[in-house]
Amino acid sequence: MTVYTPDANTPAARPRTYIEAGYTLRSWLLTTDHKRIAILYMISITGFFFLGALGAAAVRLELLTPKLDLLHADGYNRAFTLHGVVMVWFFLIPSIPTVFGNFLIPLMIGARDLAFPRLNLLSWYIYVLGGLFTAYVLVAGGVETGWTLYTPLSTKYAPGHTVMAAAAIFVVGFSSILTGLNFIVTIHTLRAPGMTWFRLPIFVWSHYATSVILVLATPVLAMALILLALERALGIGVFDPDLGGDPLLWQHLFWFYSHPAVYIMVLPSMGVVTELVTTFAKKRVFGYEFVAFASIAIAIIGFLVWGHHMFVAGQSMYASMVFSFLSFLVAVPSAIKVYNWTATLYKGQLDLRAPLFYAMGFIGLFVFGGLTGLILASLALDVHAHGTAFVVAHFHYIMVGGAVSAYLGALHCWWPKMTGRMYSEFWGRISALLIFFGFNITFFPQYILGWLGMPRRYHSYPPEFQSWEVLSTAGAVMLGVGYLLPLVYLLWSLRYGPRAPANPWGASGLEWRVPSPPPKHNFEEIPVVSWEAYDYPPPQEEQG
Amino acid sequence: MTSWLPFWPASASAYADRIDLLVWAFSALIVSLAAPVVVGMVWFAAKYYRGSPADRSHAPTRGFWVEADWTVIPFLLAMVFFVWAAHLYYVERTPPGGALEVAVVAKQWMWKFQHPGGQREINELHVPTGQPVKLTMTSQDVIHSLFLPELRLKMDVLPDRYTTIWFQADRPGTYALRCTQFCGTDHALMGGRFIVQEPRDYEAWLRSSAVDGTLAQEGERLFRRLGCSGCHGANASVHAPDLAGIYGTQQPLSDGTFALADDRYIRDSILMPKRQVVAGYEPIMPSFAGKVSEEEILRLIAYVKSLPREGNRQP
Numbered sequence: 001m002t003v004y005t006p007d008a009n010t011p012a013a014r015p016r017t018y019i020e021a022g023y024t025l026r027s028w029l030l031t032t033d034h035k036r037i038a039i040l041y042m043i044s045i046t047g048f049f050f051l052g053a054l055g056a057a058a059v060r061l062e063l064l065t066p067k068l069d070l071l072h073a074d075g076y077n078r079a080f081t082l083h084g085v086v087m088v089w090f091f092l093i094p095s096i097p098t099v100f101g102n103f104l105i106p107l108m109i110g111a112r113d114l115a116f117p118r119l120n121l122l123s124w125y126i127y128v129l130g131g132l133f134t135a136y137v138l139v140a141g142g143v144e145t146g147w148t149l150y151t152p153l154s155t156k157y158a159p160g161h162t163v164m165a166a167a168a169i170f171v172v173g174f175s176s177i178l179t180g181l182n183f184i185v186t187i188h189t190l191r192a193p194g195m196t197w198f199r200l201p202i203f204v205w206s207h208y209a210t211s212v213i214l215v216l217a218t219p220v221l222a223m224a225l226i227l228l229a230l231e232r233a234l235g236i237g238v239f240d241p242d243l244g245g246d247p248l249l250w251q252h253l254f255w256f257y258s259h260p261a262v263y264i265m266v267l268p269s270m271g272v273v274t275e276l277v278t279t280f281a282k283k284r285v286f287g288y289e290f291v292a293f294a295s296i297a298i299a300i301i302g303f304l305v306w307g308h309h310m311f312v313a314g315q316s317m318y319a320s321m322v323f324s325f326l327s328f329l330v331a332v333p334s335a336i337k338v339y340n341w342t343a344t345l346y347k348g349q350l351d352l353r354a355p356l357f358y359a360m361g362f363i364g365l366f367v368f369g370g371l372t373g374l375i376l377a378s379l380a381l382d383v384h385a386h387g388t389a390f391v392v393a394h395f396h397y398i399m400v401g402g403a404v405s406a407y408l409g410a411l412h413c414w415w416p417k418m419t420g421r422m423y424s425e426f427w428g429r430i431s432a433l434l435i436f437f438g439f440n441i442t443f444f445p446q447y448i449l450g451w452l453g454m455p456r457r458y459h460s461y462p463p464e465f466q467s468w469e470v471l472s473t474a475g476a477v478m479l480g481v482g483y484l485l486p487l488v489y490l491l492w493s494l495r496y497g498p499r500a501p502a503n504p505w506g507a508s509g510l511e512w513r514v515p516s517p518p519p520k521h522n523f524e525e526i527p528v529v530s531w532e533a534y535d536y537p538p539p540q541e542e543q544g
Numbered sequence: 545m546t547s548w549l550p551f552w553p554a555s556a557s558a559y560a561d562r563i564d565l566l567v568w569a570f571s572a573l574i575v576s577l578a579a580p581v582v583v584g585m586v587w588f589a590a591k592y593y594r595g596s597p598a599d600r601s602h603a604p605t606r607g608f609w610v611e612a613d614w615t616v617i618p619f620l621l622a623m624v625f626f627v628w629a630a631h632l633y634y635v636e637r638t639p640p641g642g643a644l645e646v647a648v649v650a651k652q653w654m655w656k657f658q659h660p661g662g663q664r665e666i667n668e669l670h671v672p673t674g675q676p677v678k679l680t681m682t683s684q685d686v687i688h689s690l691f692l693p694e695l696r697l698k699m700d701v702l703p704d705r706y707t708t709i710w711f712q713a714d715r716p717g718t719y720a721l722r723c724t725q726f727c728g729t730d731h732a733l734m735g736g737r738f739i740v741q742e743p744r745d746y747e748a749w750l751r752s753s754a755v756d757g758t759l760a761q762e763g764e765r766l767f768r769r770l771g772c773s774g775c776h777g778a779n780a781s782v783h784a785p786d787l788a789g790i791y792g793t794q795q796p797l798s799d800g801t802f803a804l805a806d807d808r809y810i811r812d813s814i815l816m817p818k819r820q821v822v823a824g825y826e827p828i829m830p831s832f833a834g835k836v837s838e839e840e841i842l843r844l845i846a847y848v849k850s851l852p853r854e855g856n857r858q859p
Binding site: 068073074077144145146148150152153156157158241242246247248281282283284285286287288290311312313314317320321324325328329331332335336338339340342343344345346347348349350351352360363364367368371372374375377378379380381382383384386387388448451452453455456457458459460461462464465467468 | 547548549550551552553563566567570573574577578580581582584585588589592593594595598599600602603604605606607610611614615618619622623625626628629630631632633634636637652685686687689691693694696697698699700702703704705707720722723724725726727728729730731732733
């Protein structure tokens with residue numbers, strides 16, 4: 001506890017915060033402060049989140065009725081493609097790493113910034129450039145291939161702006177690669193004295209695992225996208241059988257990236273949830289080493305499961321069996337994490353605030369999404385469920401129920417640290433509950449629909465499915481309100497919220513031992529760490 | 545299913561019943577693995593909320609054996625389901641001999657079916673109960689996927705290759721037939737009816753459908769019209785392989801390897817004749833790419849298949 005001084009937040013002693021370091025637009029756009037870049041990212045990904053949500057809203061409204069009536073067929077296809085592309089590449093993949101990873105990793109390991117601050121700013125500009133490409137595609141008329149861009153539909157038959165969309169994804173990928181690289185070097189080289197690997201918060205471990213995937217998998221996507229663009233624009237045969245190509249090659253390349261990308265989206269969430277659970281249970285995470293190594297195991301095995309997207313694609317039966325087995329195997333480290341989180345709550349001092357609501361919501365939805373994922377990893381069951389709304393439900397449980405809940409949990413937990421203001425606990429809990437129930441009402445019906453035989457990406461469907469679709473859309477309205485509420489009360493708190501103390505939750509991490517918001521260079525002097533991670537006093541003692 | 549809130553799809557085969565049993569058992573697995581987490585979270589929240597009087601002495605933060613338990617037990621339980629599902633997949637992917645063979649060609653946005661007797665249908669597939677049916681499928685454009693939900697079956701349909709699927713439907717009825725691989729603008733409309741009939745009714749349907757001869761006979765006519773018989777025929781002066789009885793055999797190639805003469809091999813030989821030349825022959829055959837449609841190729845294959853192993857070709 002060498003650094004934490006209780007009076008660090010009193011006005012007289014308070015050093016200038018990173019926010020007070022400059023108020024001009026230039027001071028933000030040319031900053032190399034990891035905290036300011038995190039805020040830049042937060043603003044941009046929030047914009048993309050609501051853009052992607054518009055696509056989802058169009059899809060849900062169209063599906064209120066069995067017939068195609070709100071949109072035209074290609075309009076519907078563009079809506080779900082926009083939703084997928086924006087949510088995956090412009091929200092989910094960057095979300096937690098670029099906002100909370102950027103803001104917190106240096107603070108958590110006792111460093112003054114990331115290893116390459118200018119590279120960090122560059123990666124934001126690359127992200128914005130990719131975003132501009134996406135905006136162009138949207139304005140120019142859209143793209144209707146689905147986010148999976150399957151060939152030869154994408155290279156030959158779909159009429160939209162496929163090359164431009166591929167370029168957008170290609171560009172934004174470099175932003176991911178640079179962020180991953182920056183995190184890896186930072187975690188290796190900038191840990192404070194005494195901050196050994198096994199004293200790192202699990203959040204840092206999971207970002208390390210994520211960064212490894214970002215650096216190794218994203219280039220594969222970039223190469224695949226180049227091949228796609230070459231075939232589409234110049235007629236060079238790679239995927240189109242008429243040009244001597246192989247359409248399945250795209251699926252192999254795409255999923256070799258995109259399955260690990262699922263772990264890019266969910267591993268940071270797991271890191272966040274570990275922090276939330278320990279912070280609000282006031283207890284060391286149960287089985288630290290198991291939780292830490294589970295992240296690494298997921299990152300490694302996650303590279304070997306892509307073929308489970310291709311059980312009905314014409315892949316060899318024996319290859320499918322191997323991929324199925326490996327997909328069961330990759331569930332093991334996830335299970336380890338979930339059971340360890342639950343055990344962490346045992347005999348804790350559970351502070352039932354909004355971040356813990358989100359964390360528990362994450363755990364529940366992730367467990368259900370993960371276990372239904374095992375149904376899809378089971379060969380004969382996938383044959384029925386593949387390509388249906390069942391798959392949509394499964395990955396939304398992981399990506400939305402999981403990753404977005406964790407993002408919002410992190411937003412509430414670290415909001416006081418990032419902004420220096422407390423959010424409204426009442427509204428925080430209300431929105432967490434709205435999101436949890438709204439989410440389940442939206443997506444649980446899609447499991448039923450999928451098993452009944454409702455394919456995904458359908459704008460028209462048999463009338464007997466309508467009741468479930470209406471229920472799903474009703475849930476989506478609730479979910480939408482749940483997502484808009486934080487936008488309102490968090491912005492409100494910036495002006496009217498009470499000032500946050502340095503450590504409002506009584507948490508143990510290094511980031512809570514500096515003032516809220518932190519000064520420009522984080523630490524007056526680099527701390528010397530002599531304690532373990534999650535160094536909470538035994539719960540019984542704190543009671544007195 | 546006409547209920548206003550359907551919950552489970554109808555089942556048209558014994559195989560579908562086996563899938564349903566597996567998924568119910570899997571649901572039990574999900575409940576048993578998720579219950580400790582959900583119950584644990586709710587219980588701990590109720591008991592250990594901040595400041596509650598609960599006893600918190602000896603709160604554990606590690607334990608090797610408990611980690612081993614919740615790693616190994618769920619994994620072994622899951623392995624039972626891996627093997628169970630893999631076994632059913634093996635059954636579903638291994639067609640028995642003597643199946644009724646139906647050729648399927650998909651295109652944006654329709655399904656075309658050709659029965660061995662030469663009957664053709666669009667967006668409707670009639671099959672008899674109690675007999676294995678094997679579909680050999682290809683696409684004229686993008687990737688599609690044939691989904692027969694009441695059989696719990698699905699297989700992608702790709703351009704430039706054949707995929708197969710087999711089933712034995714057991715309960716007569718009219719069921720759904722849908723495309724589940726996103727294939728462009730009217731993907732959602734690329735469906736139809738899957739009609740399972742008693743063998744007697746199926747025979748009646750076959751007879752009522754107008755045909756110009758069986759699929760093999762149509763193939764034979766094509767074989768002559770396209771000029772194939774000029775070289776591969778009995779009296780041909782050009783040195784070309786005799787096709788009688790080659791289907792399903794290993795053919796020696798000029799590069800010293802062997803190729804199985806299956807549907808794909810025949811298709812490739814028509815479209816890319818120079819790729820796999822049979823040993824002892826010159827690569828003189830022209831490509832028929834662009835000159836025959838996928839449906840015609842399937843008829844030619846049916847014809848080659850029908851040629852007997854011994855003796856001369858049928859006149």
